[in-house]
Amino acid sequence: MRLIKYLFIFGLVCGVLAAIGVAGVVWHFSQDLPSTEGLRDVRLQVPLRIYSADNQLIGEYGAERREPLAYQEIPDPLIKAFLAAEDDRFFKHPGVDYQGLLRAAWVLALTGEKAQGGSTITMQLARNFFLSSEKSYVRKVREILLALQMERQLSKQEILTFYLNKIFLGHRAYGIGAAAKVYYGKELPDLSLAQMAMIAGLPKAPSRYNPISGPQRALLRRNYVLRRMRELEYIDDAAYQTALDEPISAELRRATIDLEAHYVAEYARGRIINQFGLDAYTSGIEVVTTIHAKPQRAAVAALRKNLIDYDLRHGYRGPEAQLGDLGQELDGLDGAELETVLGPMLEEFSSVGGLEPALVLAVDESTIRVWSSDSGVLTLDANEQPYEKLDQVLTHGDLVRLKAADAEDGKTSWSLAQVPEVQGALVSIDPQNGAVLAMAGGFDYFASKFNRAMQAQRQPGSSFKPFVYSAALENGFTPATVINDAPVVFHDAALGGAWRPQNYSGRFYGPTPLRTGLYNSRNLVAIRVLEGAGLDTVRNYVTRFGFERDRIPRDLSMALGTGVFSPLEMAGGFAVFANGGYRVEPYLIEQVRTAEGEVLHQALPPSVCEAACQRERDAELKAQAEMTEVREALGTSALQGEVQEMVFPPAAERVISEANAYVMTDMLRDVVQRGTARRARQLGRNDLAGKTGTTNDQIDAWFCGFNARHVAVSWVGFDDIKPLGSRETGSRAALPMWIDYMGVALDGVPSQVRPQPAGVVSARIDPETGMLASYGSANAQFEIFIEGKLPEAADYGYAAQDGVTVEGAPPSREDELLEDIF
Template identity: 50%
Template sequence: MKRLTKLLFSLLSALFALGLLGAVAAGGAYVYLAPKLPSTESLKDMQFQVPLRIFAADGSLIAEFGEKRRIPLSYAEIPEPMIQAVLAAEDDRFFHHPGVDYQGILRAAWHLLRTGEKGQGGSTITMQVARNFFLSREKTFLRKFNEILLALKIERELGKQEILELYLNKIYLGNRAYGVGAAAQVYYGRPLAELSLAEYAMIAGLPKAPSRYNPIADPERALTRRNYVLGRMRSLDFIEPDAYQAALATPNTARYHGQEVEADAPYLAEMIRTEMVARYGDAAYTDGYRVTTTIDSRLQNSANHALVSALLEYDRRHGWRGPEARTDPADPEAGLQRLRDTPVTGGQIPALVMGVEERSARVRLADGTDVEIPWEGLEWARAYRSDNATGPAPKRAGDVLAPGDLVRIRPTGEDQWALSQLPQVEGALVSLNPDTGAILSLVGGFDFNRSKFNRVTQAERQPGSNFKPFIYSAALEKGFTPASIINDAPVVYEDAGAEKLWRPENYSGRFFGPTRLREALYKSRNLVSIRLLREIGIEYAVDYVQRFGFRPDSLPRNLTLALGTGVLTPLELVGGYAVFANGGFRVEPHALARIENTRGEVLFEARPATVCRDCPEPGLPGALPLLPVGRTASGDEPPVVATRVLTPQNSWLITSLLQDVIKRGTGRRALELGRGDIGGKTGTTNDQLDAWFSGFNADVVTTCWVGFDQPRSLGNRETGGRAALPMWIQFMGEALKGRPEHVQPEPEGLVTVRIDPDTGLLARGDQPDAIFETFREDTVPQQTAVAPLGTGSGGGSAPERLF
């Protein structure tokens, strides 16, 4: 008995000595490691890596930039079942231990000795926070000891709810989702508060191994893990038996939900991304900035449709260029693989031709669905020969397609399809609020994924006749009137630089003699514009048009300026037309409205120069010096009033002339909108390299452009009125839908009188063909037209300007 007592005493002494030695070692390690532990102070003001998000003015998501998807939530915003599910899966004693769960460690050790497998309970949530925020993931005793010490330190300095909030926002949950808020969106496409018990349990099962228990990558294993979490919740009395059974019976509904883009504006998003990186560097991608733009999501979606429709219509007019690729019909699997590797572009869906009948074709989509293209969707496909010629109309489907062809199709109605192709031509559309310069919609090309070149801001092209209104505005300021007569007759100029003669012509090749300015503009007479520019002076015109925001270095110092041979971007051009639309004020096109940080604090708010018709107007009529357009970065400064750069009379008269372009000129096609408040101007450059239409009412101003990136002819008759105007009509029809007609009121200082249409002079009292014209008070004609010879009223006529 004494021997047994002695042995037991020796054993207890040895254990005590080992424990004492361990305690001393642990104390020594603490004394050594504690000063080297990182400060936990940063956890109190933790900035999570949150992507840059860009929104339309109405809050619709435009784009998200950043490697990590995260939606930070406060503890109060996290539903209780989500918290309970995580505690059940990871650390059910979280609210009871001091950061290190000694019971859990002993339980995990015993489980490991018993089964040889690691089980739940070894690492607390606080220890995971310590590891995720401060430590590496290497599996060493030193790192584990540091983790324990840090966990104890964190618990001393932060509350339990603060720690749990950090954890639930930090953990990686697969598919680029960090935190439970992002996981709810990624796997279920809904906010966390809207998920079910089964979905909370599914997310709670992910921290252990996000790839192994991923409900998308491995649904069966994920369900097993989810049901384990539900079982733990039931055993801890977090849920009732009925709720437990119902959740167990719920199928796995998880699928990948990418960023839910509600306003498709990738070119605008890229502009904003570039601006944010310029402001904040790489932190733009991680610091959770929320950028609100001026974009109207409804108008943006309409602009996308209008541009795609116009380019496809142009493309169809010029014929079928054949399939994108030809695959071997004897090896359908290879063809289907090629099909699956071909992305949708500009809404045009890739398809593989499986069979061809006499008047139809059967094609297969990437998802394995077969659809039929009827003859109505094929008959357009005359073979492309050149920009000006197509082959004969096809007589049967085999003239167009063959099995194995990889083609594009587009929907034309419910279960209706048509053959399509990716256009080679490109386009641009940009619209503004003319009173503020806020960009309402912007489309820089057919498809951003095909070409990221933004033609709204980067394509410097000749505007052609789209530039003429600015020359006419300069002429009105010089004393010309809408009734001034200019001779539309042949003219030859010597080009000293090229040592050759320049013989400009009208688009039609014809000459029409003495012509009133109003008629010359709505019929877009080139020779009248050239003579008008020569009369007012090139240098005067160049100085004058700068008030519209045009760069002087983009404008030629010769008579070709009248034909729009300068180089401008669509954004510059729409800004110029905004001056006419708003009654004569210069506004700055802009898209960035507000920048906020993750706490909702406003870091930047645009205060653009805004039209205020009842305010004292900066800028004087007359000389009208070019004044800077002011914008403030932030603060409570009063609104910046836009500078007046045109007299109200000048602006109103030019608007009247541009309304006639639509009523009786090259823009007549826009009459289909059924509105009397719209004006605009077509533009076509030499050899039809560029086609334009810019137009407006007092609420919206829009510029559209069509052309090839590597300039080449659009083809005969592809003028601004044919290639670009349909895009403008489709967009403005939507933009102005439901809006009452809105024109700027006629200002004081204008008078309307009857004139002789041939001479521009005052009409005789008995003249049957007299028309009404509006003049500035100081430019009303003083002479009355003389009746033509043979009428018994005398002879001769008023002199005409035949320069």
């Protein structure tokens, strides 16, 4: 008995000492444990995402792909798959599974090796959030203590949600939402049971059991998870067998972009990083831009089609590369064997602007056999290709490009193409507030990241003339003013001495009304208008449209658009005509918000607010003031929360008169109806206005056009400033792009011509003299004028110069139609 007593006392002392020791260890390691309270407020590393105004994803930036989900959004089979694979007693243990730890300790005692088992989901979460991956007893103790602490402070559902959103699952995928997108391109509820089991098998070793990197090991791991689910009675035998028979369908997928707008996304990314720093890549910031999906898709398609059409007009430059003599080695090979042999040869060549790379296998006078990674072997009819004598240009082993088109039978037809060397841009804005509706900055962003819509500084050519004419209307000219379109020599020191400007056609047309000079883009008329209105007067005036004065030359070449501006700046200038005379600032970012929806920035751009708009604002502000008076009379608690402060965007500044804007728009509509842009009549609308532009030697081609809803500017040119070629003017090289875009952007939108405002009057004139027509004049026609600026008895007539011969004075209608047709 005494021995038993001593043993009991000894055991008790040892137990107390052990308890003290354990308590000491717990106390020691608890001193610097991080608080798990912050888990509820933790912000997972969510990438920066850029959206269109209609919620289409256009860009995603960040080292980690993550799609955080709430517990209610996680499918139950996926939860059970993870429990089966990682911790089937998760909802029973207090954060530490003592059975699992004892098993791991037993294995350690028998083998001397540290087993991987024993960690619960809670312990894994503690390690991933707060600790390193170092394998040591000290880390394990801290892991256990943290897990117990987390279980006291968080619910099981919260812990599991954090874990499933945090866990790394390979290929930049963090969390189950991102993994579903990366491996299957689906949302979680759309996954099959086998696919869920595949994802649930990844945490053990994301690189080893990855279905992309190690498909066979991944299959074994998936089947293990399915077997555990059946053993735990999470699924029945039928579901188990069906999932077991399902082949691996995982395929690495990039971030799914809903809308191609890479130039817009890059601009937004740069602005956000400048403002918020590199943390923006991981803090889940969401940026909403002003672009809309329908016009954006139309802009990209119109630009690519137009540049390819231009390229076709200038012939085939030959294959893009020669990848080697394929000889007879390919004879008799099937599709899989061809992929093995030819696939590596095309790996470094990706699609550019929708043009697919392909290898020439054989070519003769009638057919061209090619192979592409996506479509396999294709046989092209040489006689249906846009280029001639291809058998003399191509040989086997050549790298070519293919352009896809939808055939009448619903199948895809292919034709030979080439990546254009020429570049272009198209940008469209809302003239009421400057919001950019669409932007395409080049043929393909990944081939050239230079955004020509915003960054290119090019001469606008004749598309700048409307701003000069608007200044003239404010300084004594009218649409009926007759200007002598005759050769002249200007002695201007700023232009290097004598300057002999010409019209594009090389002809001169004699006395020409201002309206005709604009819609037929007569250079001599524009120069004389500038000279008559005053160089400094016009130069100061055009800054009202948003153009920097320092970039406007102080010489007569200003009339021909020799300053340099971007397509976006030109769009902002033409918006003044489109909205009735107000200056709006083009902008691209509508809203910036956190992943939780907190608004960090909300655009409030100056917007056009005319009479009806202002009356509505005044009424709302009056109602707000009256309600405030009632609150003050009754006490603030009586009407708590019923009055919200009205927030309006500031009113845009009026920079030209409504009358001037209306007259200029009317003249610019004639450019479309009977001038250099008459090809746009195919759109069947009467509310389109604009101006073509071509610079010397056809270096730049423009069309700047608008109606009340859209301002769109298209530009075509070479980055290295070389000529576009003979007859590649604005109406031929740039206008078709604008037509294709507007045809889609305005589809279903009724024509809307601004009504003639007060301050604009109509009068009958003699078209040959520009004077008011006398009663009964046979050839009189109506013209509009700014009120108070009608022509008098003698207008700005013309006087023929000595020794000058002019052709066709006045010009015939035939001459007008032929002028600048191309």
